[in-house]
Structures are given as C-alpha cells and as structure tokens.
Amino acid sequence: MFVTRNKQYLFIVLCALIQANLLSPLHAQTRNTIWLDGLQTTSLGFKPSRYYDLKNYDFEDLVDTEFNPNAGYNPWLGVEGAADYLYPIVEGQNNVLGIAHDYGGLILRDLAIDDNDEISAMILNGVPNQGSSAISLVMGDSGGSSSDSRMQVILDEVKGIKQDDDCKDCNVIGQFENWVDEIAHPDNSSVFSDMKSDNVLINNLNAESPDIPFAIIWGSVQGVNTNQSIVTLMDSRASITGNDTELADCVSERLREQQKKLDDDELIKNIGLGLTLFKSIVELAGSLISDQVFGDPNDDDSNFDTGGFLEALAAFADSLKDPIIDYLESDSEIDQRAASLLRCQVANQMLSVKWELAMIDAGGTEVGLVDAPTDAALPFCEDHCWEQFGGTTPDRVAWGQCILECLQNNQAPQISVYLTPDHDLLLTKQEQQLAGQANTYHLFNHNHFQESRDRPGDNTSDLDDAFEELFSGSVSPAFAIPQQ
C-alpha cells in the first residue's frame, strides 16, 4: 500500500515537473543578451528583432532598446553612470551575452568588470576600445580666446572660403558642422570625453584584458571601388538604415556640374590656341605690307610711310576697341570662375584631409612613395622650378623655360603620399581593436554608422555572417545563441 501510494506521489511530481518545463516562458535554451547601442550622435544602434524574427535566434533582450532606448539603459549618463544604471537589469541573471556598438561597448566593458559574472561574453562592434583621436580633435581646445574647438575653428574657415566663392555643396559642411557641434556641445562634453584617446577611463578599462571571452567586429571604408567620405558618413547619420544616399547624390551632381564648368571653360580657352593674336589687325598689317600700300618696309629706297601705315592700323584697332574690351573682360571672368571652382574643390579637400588626419596620430603618419609615369612629371617640374623662380615676385619667363627643360629630361617622378590606416570615418582599425579577442571580423566598406546595420534588401550581410559564426558557438560556446 505504502509503495503504491509513493508511486502515485512520484508520478504526480514527475507530471508537474514536465508540465512546468513545457509551459515555462523562459525556455532553458534561451540565451540572455543585452544589446547596447552607442550614443545617438555616433550610432544608429542595432536591430535585434532582425536576429530574432528573421534569423530565428532564441534570445531574450534584457534591455529592450529597440522600442525604448532608455529602458534600463541610458548611455548619456556616461560610461560608469550608464553601467551602474544598467546593472539592476542584469543582476542575478545567468550567462548574459553583451553585444554593443560604439559607446555602448565601453559601457559593456565597464559593466563586465564590476558585475558578479552575469556578463559571460562580449561582442564589441565598432567600439572605441583605444579611444578616438577624431573625438579628441572635435573636443580639443582651439587654443585661442574663442571657446570653439579646433575643429569648429577649421570648419568656420573652410566655410569662409566656400561662402566667398559661393560654393554649392548641398550643405555638406553645414551638416558636418551640426554633427561636430553636437559632439562638442558643453552639455555633452562629459559624456564624449569618455571616448577621447588617452583619457583616464580608457586607460583604466585597458589596464587589464577582459577576463571573459570577447569578439571584435570592426569596420573600414578603404578599398577599391568604395566611395565613402564624410558625405556618406552624414548620409548614414541621417538615415534609418545607414545606407541612404540623398546627400551623396546631391553632391555628385554638384561635383559633376563643377567639373563640367571647368572643362567647358578649358575648351573655350584652348580654342584660342588655334588663333593668332588679334588676327584681324595682323591680317590688315600683312595685306598693307604685301600690297605695298605705304611702300615696302624692307626696302630702304621705297620711303616706307610709317606714319600713314600706323595711322591706318590705329584707325582699324580703334574700331575694334569695344570688342577688344569685351574680350578682355570675358577672358578675365573665365579665369576668375576657374579660380573660384578650384577653391571650392580645395576647401572640400581641406576638410576631408583634416578629418582623415584627425583619426590618426599625425606625428606617426606613414609616408609612402609612388612611382609615376614620365607624363605625370609636370607637378614635379612645377615644384622644382617654383623653388628657383617663384616667390612673391616670380620670374615667370625663366620659370616657364625651366619647366620645358625639366620636361625634356623625361624624368619619371616619385610622389610622396601620406598614408592612413584603415578607418570607418570615425575610428581607426587600431582604435577598434582590443588584445586578447577570441576572433575578429572585418566589415568591409562600412562606415561607423553602418556597422550595426545591414544593407537594405539583403537577407545576409557582413554583420550577419559575423553573428552567424559567433552565435553558432563554433568560435566559442560563450557566444552561442540557439535557434528557436
């Protein structure tokens, strides 16, 4: 009897356990995760739903940042403040995988140091693990009496050049300036200071390698057939998907128009190469001489009437006075227009070069030498002859002769170029790295905003491939997320 009753009790208990297991809302295999976006100024954030709904991974996002960016997570509290604010969300949880972009990665790293091992693994995507030189430039002091940063001062000066020349740039400078101003704004400076290279927070985070497995995903824009620049960076910043091209399309059209104008004016000026100076006057002089209207200037005995000859030419030249003045004014305007267009181009180059150099340690810039064909020697000759005959009072005749002689030497020049490491238009490759990683993934042709998003219309992407490998657990079980 006792044995039969015990069996009944055992059967009831077993059934209850089985039922509880089947009905539990948190399946035993479901992975706990936190997806930490960066600051809205520098990150579009993740779309975790893509990996849950489309890719069918089975995970719980403990921080539902997709629908409420501040649900338990507020990066604007600064790295340490945000980590402290976030901790109650993960406290007591088991085996939490942290996935973070941009500033969110610094928060995740800080959280992983101070938690009670709730965070068991990290995926760091586009994270300024070594700080950001570009952010340092944006926030750096201009050194003058103005409270503006050095970058803001440069932007003002570039804008000045463009305004003087009425450069039409689809407000690229304006959009870039808005972005820079947001970063450098006094209300935001304490937060963005955490991203500066060589600041105390970064140094503290890097004092020791993380003691949990982590993977690095880094983006870069270099390579053949990429057209990324601060234009596409601003496009991505204003885009939901990170891949809109409204600004790039506008700029492309403006650049084509500018190039077209330069080419048009060049065609016009070069038509003049086929014409002899003041041909009509020359022709008249020639005909007067050949017809010996005033005698033969080459025959001393013919009593050439110089005065009459000159009077006839002068009267003719006088009749052409207005067209000659029109020509001089038009010719002058063509050169002024070309100068204006060139200054617009160089203003864009100044901004682009300044920003690229801002991302690297300028003192450590690598210089390379590029061999060039002999046909490309003209800048070398221009430079060489300018040093001898240039300056504020140049001897242009000697300068020109020097160039012709230099070209005849048929030298194949070597051109010095400054080289930049791979970067995503905000962070270099090196700034995104962290020693001790389980694996590294490279998002080719992704600017910083695009790193946490996927190409529209694609069911797979570089980021998908990285996550797929990590979530499969093949790199390490620490990153595994099961399928639903």
Add this chain to the structure above:
Amino acid sequence: MKHIVFVLGVAALLFSSCREDKQVDARPTESSFSALTMTEDAAVRLRYDMITATFVLPEDPADTTDLTIEEKALATPVYRGKRVNQMVYKNGTVDADMEKGLEESLPDYPDNAIGGKRAFPMAEEDQLHRIEVRGGTVTCYNAEGEILGSGLSNTGNIAYLQTAVQHLGEGGVLEGEQFEYVLESLRQAGFDIVDDAQHSNLAKWTYQRADGGQRILYIDKALQKITTRINVSASGETETVSQYLFEETDSGVVPVVHRFVTYFDSPFSETRMTIRKVSKFKNFEIEKNL
C-alpha cells in the same frame, strides 16, 4: 576680337550644365574615342590630349618649412587625363568630344592615400566619363555609356559664331618689327602696352577692369601670342595667373604646358597658398578649312 568673344560665348552656352537625368539607355560603344573628322563644312578642328594635375603649394617657397601636415598632404597632386576633339563649323555650330582617359600616364595611388584624390569620391556609375556636343546638344555619359544628363544649346548665338568663323583667316605671323606696328596701333587706340622691363621679347598690356582690378597680359612678340594672363584685384593682390608654354615643332608652334594658379589663405598655418592646375598637352593637332 569680337569674333573671339562670340566663339567663347557661344561655346560657353553650348556647354550648358548636364542636369541630373540618369537613364539606363546605353550609348553604342565606339572603337575610337571620337568620330569627328574634318569635313567641307568645318572651319577649324582641334585635337589634343591633356594630363592635368591639381595641387597646393605655398606662394613663397620659403614658407614650406612652416606647413602643417594637412597642407603637405594637399601637395599630393590630383591627376586627370582626357582626350579632346573639337570642331567649329562654318555655319556657327560647335561639336566636341571629350573623354576621360590616359590612365597609363597617371600615377596609381594606394587606396589609403590621404590627398591625391577628389575630396568626395563618387560611385563609378555617377562619374562623368565622356561629354559629347552635337548640333547644340550636350550629353554626359558615365563609363558604361549610360547617359548622366544633357543640355541644350542657345541657337540664337549661332549667327554670331558664323560671323566669328568668317574672320578666322589663315594669316601668317608677321616678321620682326612689323608686329611692333600692330602693338603700336593698339597703343594709339588707347591701350596701355609697354615693353616688359625684364624681358625685351615681351610686351606687357595692362587693362583696368570694370570692377577696379587689373587684367595684365604678356605678349610674346616672336610667337605673337598672349602667353601669360594675370588678374589683379583692386587692392593689388594677384588673383589668378594663366600661362601657356609653347614649343616650335615641324608643324608649327604648339602648346606644351598650361599653368593656372590661384590663391587662398590656408586656415591651418595661415600661410598664403596657391592652387596649381598644371596641364601637359600631347598630340596637339590643328586643322583649318577657311
């Protein structure tokens, strides 16, 4: 000279902007870059290749040591090569083909070079590769032959160009002192032309612009061509310098180099800088049928 002005004006109007109008219709490819050849109704044909480099240097070589690294990076030339074939017809129309090319003559910069390229690169399919002018219509193409845009000519100016073409004569170069008579006639017409103090083979023509600045032309008396054109502002600052360098060849005097210089104050080191646009001519041909 009015004919030159009209040629310039009409050509400028003809080469109107290519508005964004991307189409997918591909232009049939041609084995040569231009099909334009001299015909009985053509007046002048110019054909040449150009390799152009644009870069930045200080106005004064002595300022080189003060340059920032950004300014040094801007000294890396941006290269462009193109082929040009342009026709001026007796009826006043202009046809032209201009095509990007000559890549074998250009340096190959590494992808991670700073400078040496346009600031905001365009997608390949958006880049202007070829321009065709036909019957007053300008059409722009990308490298795939897709139309990027087109524009219309101002047909009202064709009459002026017809007049201009009528004045394009064969005319030879005057010898020796005979050209001095031409310059003297211009002096007597009221223009400020003097012999250059530094170079006796040059005449210096100074014209006071309507805006208070000056246009200074240097005329090579032997070549009987304007070789240098300078714009000076009303405050006395040089604004632009445009200089052609010529060589005598078996087929006559041909241009070899064009230098164009303009100025700006750099925000980096506050140095007065120059933008240099230098072009090398190759394979220059001129045909006349006047």
